[in-house]
Amino acid sequence: MDTSIARRNILARIRAAQGREPEPSVSEREAAADYLARHPQGPRPEMPSDLTTRFIEEAQKMATTVDTVETLDEVPSAAHRYLTEHALPLQAIAWQTLQDLQWAEAGLNVEFRKPEDGDVVGLTGCFCATAETGTVVLLSGPETYASASLLPETHIAIVPASRIVSGHEEAFGLIRSERGELPRAVNFVSGPSRTGDIEQTIVLGAHGPYRVHVIVVRGA
Numbered sequence: 001m002d003t004s005i006a007r008r009n010i011l012a013r014i015r016a017a018q019g020r021e022p023e024p025s026v027s028e029r030e031a032a033a034d035y036l037a038r039h040p041q042g043p044r045p046e047m048p049s050d051l052t053t054r055f056i057e058e059a060q061k062m063a064t065t066v067d068t069v070e071t072l073d074e075v076p077s078a079a080h081r082y083l084t085e086h087a088l089p090l091q092a093i094a095w096q097t098l099q100d101l102q103w104a105e106a107g108l109n110v111e112f113r114k115p116e117d118g119d120v121v122g123l124t125g126c127f128c129a130t131a132e133t134g135t136v137v138l139l140s141g142p143e144t145y146a147s148a149s150l151l152p153e154t155h156i157a158i159v160p161a162s163r164i165v166s167g168h169e170e171a172f173g174l175i176r177s178e179r180g181e182l183p184r185a186v187n188f189v190s191g192p193s194r195t196g197d198i199e200q201t202i203v204l205g206a207h208g209p210y211r212v213h214v215i216v217v218r219g220a
Contacts, residue, residue, distance in 0.1 A: 004184070007184070036176075041169060044132075044167060044169075045132065047131060047132065047166045047167070051131040051164045051165070051166065052131075052161045052164055052216060052218065054131040054132075055129055055130070055131040055134055055159075055164050055216070056068070056134070056216065057134070058131065058132065058133055058134030058135075059134030059135075059136075059190075059191070059214055060134070061134060062133075062134050062190045062191030063191045063192055063212070064134060064190075064191045064192070064212045064213070064214055065082070065211070065212070065213045065214070066213070066214045066215075066216060067081075067082060067213070067214070067215050067216070068215070068216045068217075068218055069215060069216070069217055069218070070217070070218050070219045071217065071219050071220065072101065072158075072160075072217055072219075072220050073101070073102070074217075075101055075158055075215055075217065076101050076102055076103045076105065076106030076108060077106045078215050079092075079103075079106070079108060079123065079156055079215065080106045080107050080108055082156065082213050082215075083108075083121065083154075086154075086211070088120065088121060088154055089120050089121060090107060090108050090109060091108070091109045091110075091111075091119075091120070091121065092108060092109070092110050092111075092119075092120075092121035092122065092123050092152075092156070093110070093111050093112070093113055093114070093115045093116075093119050093121070093122055093123070093148060093152065094110050094111070094112050094122070094123035094124070094148065095112070095123065095124050095125055095143060095144050095145070095148055096112045096142075096143035096144075097125055097143050097144060098110075098112070098123060098124075098125060098158070099112050110123065114145045114147050114148065115147050115148060115151040115152050119151065119152050120152055120153050120154060121152050121153075121154045121156065122147075122148040122149055122150075122151065122152035122154070122155050122156070122209075123148070123156050123158075124138060124144070124148050124149050124155065124156070124157050124158070125144070125157070125158045125159075126138055126157050126158065126159050126160075126163065127139045127163070127171075127174075127175070128163040128164065128165055128171050128174055129159045129163060129164045129165070129214075130164070130165055130166065130167050130168055130170070130171050130188075131164055131165070131166055131167070132166060132167040132168070133167070133168075133190055134190060134191075135168075135188050135189060135190045136157045136159060136188075136189045136190075136212075136214065137171050137186070137187070137188055137189075138157075138185075138186070138187040138188075138189060139175070139179070139183045139185070139186055140183050140184050140185035140186075140187075141183055146184075146185045146187055149187060149189060149208075149209070150187070150208050150209070151208075152209060153209055153210045153211065154209060154210065154211045154213070155189070155208075155209040155211065155212045155213070156213045156214075156215065157189070157212065157213070157214050157215070158214075158215050158217060159214050159215065159216050159217065160216075160217045160220035161216055161217060161218045161219075161220065162220060168188070171188075189212060191212055192208070192209055192210055192211055192212050193207045193208030193209055193210075
């Protein structure tokens with residue numbers, strides 16, 4: 001469901017209550033961009049030149065399992081290998097942006113739709129990933145539905161090495177430069193869902209997937 005019109009109307013009402021025009025003017029947008037450019041960043045850890053290795057190391061610390069392949073064509077076989085090794089179903093739902101990959105040839109039954117009750121595996125790509133924390137960044141859209149990474153018990157994310165950036169600051173900068181504005185949902189996934197609310201005991205899968213598996217594509 002596209003909620004962009006509803007969001008625009010809500011923001012327009014807020015701006016009207018403030019005595020401003022419904023849409024931001026060019027000068028307002030330029031002022032916001034100037035502020036972001038000049039705003040000082042806080043202390044940050046030094047990043048290595050090899051962001052891919054750093055991303056993998058940090059992702060594994062967060063209980064994400066990681067596999068690496070050289071090309072996108074190898075992704076379906078890597079996904080099949082992971083599911084087989086963990087005795088998981090060879091059926092999955094996936095983002096529509098992944099339809100060109102040869103899933104059936106790899107022995108997987110993949111449907112390109114939003115998840116429903118009973119769907120155990122969700123396949124997604126990503127917008128980018130951050131090396132500092134081993135985080136996968138997902139942007140929602142008509143073909144990249146957020147539910148694919150949230151509802152199934154197992155989330156498999158495809159991460160092109162070329163889309164690994166240093167940290168969250170670079171991730172948001174990339175969103176602004178490539179998309180212009182934030183979509184309805186921006187999800188930062190750092191390993192399986194977890195909670196420690198009950199007796200400070202960590203429980204996985206409390207609010208989302210029990211498992212997060214990342215396939216890093218070094219040549220993409």
